[in-house]
Amino acid sequence: MDLNLAHPGLADPEYYVPGLPADWVTERYGIPADEVAKLGSAENPFGPSPKAMDAVRDAIARMHMYAPWTAEPLREALAAKYGYQPEDFVCGSGETEVIALIIRAFAEPGGKVLMTRPCFPMYHLFAEAEDRRPVYIDTPDMTVDVDAYVDAIEPDTRIVFVTNPHSPSGTWLSEADVRRIVEAAPHALVALDEAYVHYSDTPGYIHLAREYDNLIVLRTFSKAFGLAGLRLGFGVANPDIARPLLAVKPTWNVGRLQIEAGVAALADDEHVDRTVAAILEGKAHVTKRFAELDRFRLVPGTMSNFMLIEILDPDTDSTRVFDGLLERGVIVKDGSVSFRGLEKRYLRSDINLPHRMDHLVDALADLP
Ligand SMILES: Cc1ncc(COP(=O)(O)O)c(C=O)c1O
Structure with a gap:
């Protein structure tokens, strides 16, 4: 059957390629899930x-009742934590949903959405699915070139995505550089994606949304708060930006369990601090251990909980390395599959606990 009722942007849809689950390796190679990195x-x-x-357990008894459609208790907790008003926030089922809402609300069909290449794929996948037009700033050396960003902003650019720490490289922009991009696009909405900001061990630039009317700062509960499977994220901006986002938001997009868990997680600094400390320790450890490898190198400068691995050996490529690591119980991302513009020379791996980093480095050293 060849029934094409969807709009033209969806003639040949492309989907996000998530990281593999541990069970996949268990089924294929018989490695117990808890031994998979x-x-x-x-x-x-x-x-x-x-x-x-605890908050989720407590909220279960109230699951029969609709939650406030704006996720108000969470907006209030976010406002108190970050020094804003509740109406400055829009909450989503993951930050990913807020990204989709931004594309729908701030670019018309055909409208230009600017991003780096490579970048977090949701920016171009959603732009294309909504018939908006991704425009790319190529970053072949994996660092974000702020001059190129500023040059790429055109009078008809509608949205500018900036990721800090950047994905997939984890590299970091100074506050002055972020300001330059925001100030170069007064006619567009700049979406500053701070999904991984905790791992930079800085407060990030959430304060800038108070200063710039054309800026929305995006964050997630999936990373340092540990709630990826629950689905919760938010954007903060002035209410003129937040209001249209509420209008395109599916009304009860965030449920009661998410709201109550989010409020509790925001108050759990201990969990965040412990997580960040472990990732920083893992980063120091893996950086040291990579010195043992001569066929691979870490792209320097990551301020995130992942890193790019560059393949120096011309006789192999990212797909062969990816497959070889799977056989050895290690799941990473094959750059050529997971990121547009990354080609066959790179893999992205999480930074994790030191013993997981040992598993990765030992497996890389063991590859034929
Ligand atoms: C750069 C970046 N932004 C946003 C997200 C979205 O996270 P979530 O939808 O889980 O909140 C991710 C997830 O991997 C990401 O890598």
């Missing part, structure tokens, strides 16, 4: 915030 999804090695787990 799952390094393809940037999840929290310590699991969910314990406070969030």
Whole structure:
């Protein structure tokens, strides 16, 4: 059957390629799931915030009631934590949903959406699915070139995505550089994606949304808070930006369990601090261990809980390395599959606990 009722942007849809689950390796290679180094999804090695787990247990008895459609208790908690008003926030079922809402609300069909290449694929996947037009700033050396960003902003650019720490490289932009991009696009909405900001061990630039009317700062509960499977994220901007987002948002997009877990997780600094400390320790460890490898190198400068691995050996490529690592119980991301513009020379691996990093380095050293 060849029934094409969807709009033209969906003639040949492309989907996000998530990191593989541990069970996949267990089924294929018989390696027990708890021995698999799952390094393809940037999840929290310590699991969910314990406070969030308690909040979910408590909220279960109220599941029969609709939650406030704006996720108000969470907006209030976010406002108190970050020094804003509740109406400055829009909450989503993951930050991914907020990204989709931004594309729908701030670019018309055909409208230009600017992003780096490679970047977090949801920016171009959603833009294309909504018939908007991705425009790319190529970053072949894997660092974000702010001059190129500024040059690429055109009078008809509608949305500018900036990811900090960047994905997939984890590299970091200074506040002055972020300001330059925001100030170069007064006619467009700049979406500053701070999904991984905790791992930079800085407060990030969430304060800039108070200063710039054309800026929305995006964050997730999936990473340092450990709630990837629950689905919760948010954007903060002035209410003129937040209001249209509420209008395109599916009304009860965030449920009661998410709201109550989010409020609890926000108050759980201990869990976040412990997670960040472990990732920083893992980063120091893996950086040291990579010195043992001569066929691979780490792309320097990551401020995130992942890193890019560059293949120096001309006789192999990212897909062969990816497959070889799977056989050895290590899941990473094959750059050529997971990121447009990354080609066959790179893999992205999470930074995780030191013993998981040993597993990765030992497996790389063992590849034929
Ligand atoms: C750069 C970036 N932004 C946003 C997200 C979205 O996270 P979530 O939808 O789980 O909140 C991710 C997830 O991997 C990401 O890598």
